[in-house]
Amino acid sequence: MEMLSFIQELFTKYGYSVLFFGLLLEFIALPFPGETTMAFAGFLSYTGRLDFFTLIVVAFAGTTVGMTLTYFVGLKAGMPFIQRYGKWFLFSPTKLEKTQKWFEKYGSFLIFIGYFIPGVRHFTGYFAGIIALPFRKFALYAYSGAVFWVVLFLSIGKVFGPQWMGIFHLFESYALWIISGGAVIAALVIIYRYRKNIRARLFPSKAATRIQAQIKKTSKER
Numbered sequence: 001m002e003m004l005s006f007i008q009e010l011f012t013k014y015g016y017s018v019l020f021f022g023l024l025l026e027f028i029a030l031p032f033p034g035e036t037t038m039a040f041a042g043f044l045s046y047t048g049r050l051d052f053f054t055l056i057v058v059a060f061a062g063t064t065v066g067m068t069l070t071y072f073v074g075l076k077a078g079m080p081f082i083q084r085y086g087k088w089f090l091f092s093p094t095k096l097e098k099t100q101k102w103f104e105k106y107g108s109f110l111i112f113i114g115y116f117i118p119g120v121r122h123f124t125g126y127f128a129g130i131i132a133l134p135f136r137k138f139a140l141y142a143y144s145g146a147v148f149w150v151v152l153f154l155s156i157g158k159v160f161g162p163q164w165m166g167i168f169h170l171f172e173s174y175a176l177w178i179i180s181g182g183a184v185i186a187a188l189v190i191i192y193r194y195r196k197n198i199r200a201r202l203f204p205s206k207a208a209t210r211i212q213a214q215i216k217k218t219s220k221e222r
Contacts (some may be wrong), residue, residue: 007037011044016054020062027066029122034063035153042157043164052158059150067125067142074129082126099123108133111141115149 010018019041026032038059045052074082082096102110102120114124128138157164 003033003036004040007033007040011041011050016050016058019055019058020065023059023062024066024069027063027070027122027125029070029126038150038153039157039164042154042159043161044157045154046158046161046164052154055154056151059154060146063146063150064143067146068139070123070125071129071135071138071142074126075132076129079130082130096123096127099127103127103131108137108141111138112145112148115145 007018010022019037022032022037023034026034038055041050041055041059042052044050045055099120102114102117103124106113108128110120111124111128114121125138125142128142156167160167
C-alpha cells in the first residue's frame with residue numbers, strides 16, 4: 001500500500017511523464033516497479049483520470065527507448081564494460097549468467113518473452129547488444145514484445161477496475177505460463193486455419209498429385 005501511495009503521489013505531481021521516465025529507468029536496470037505502475041495507471045484510466053490510449057503510447061515509448069539504449073550500450077561497450085561497471089546498474093554476475101542461460105535456451109525470442117520473466121527483462125537489451133544481434137532483429141522482438149507487455153498490464157487496471165490488484169498478483173505469479181499457454185493456443189489456431197497451405201508446403205508432391213487428379217476429373221466431366 002505504501003508503494004501504491006507513492007506511485008499515486010507521483011502521478012498527481014508529474015502525470016504521464018512518470019510512466020515514461022519510470023519505465024525507461026527500469027530498463028536501464030534501476031529500481032522501478034514498472035508492471036505495478038502500469039496496472040495502477042490503467043486503473044486511473046478506468047476512473048477517468050487518465051487517457052488509456054495516451055498511457056499506451058507513453059509506456060511504449062519509455063519501454064522502447066530504455067531497451068534501445070541498453071542495446072547500444074551492450075553493442076558499443078561490450079562484455080568488459082558490463083563486468084566492470086555492471087554493479088552500478090544492479091547487473092550482477094549472477095544475473096548476467098542467468099540471462100546468458102535463458103538466451104541459450106530461447107535464442108532471440110527471449111527478448112520478447114523476457115518482459116514477463118522477473119530479473120531477465122532488464123538485461124536482455126544489454127545482452128542482445130553484447131552478442132551483436134542485428135538491430136532489425138532486436139527491434140522486431142523488443143518492440144513487438146513492448147506493445148504486448150504494456151497493453152496487457154495497462155489493461156489489467158482498465159478492465160478490472162477496483163479488482164485490479166488481485167488479478168495483477170495472479171498474473172504476476174503465473175505470467176510465463178499464461179503467455180506460453182496463449183502462444184500455444186494461437187499457434188494451434190493458425191495451424192488449423194492454414195492447414196491446407198501448410199500441408200502443401202510440407203508435402204508438395206502429394207499436393208501436386210491431388211491438383212492433377214482434380215484437373216483430370218474436371219476435364220472428364222466436361
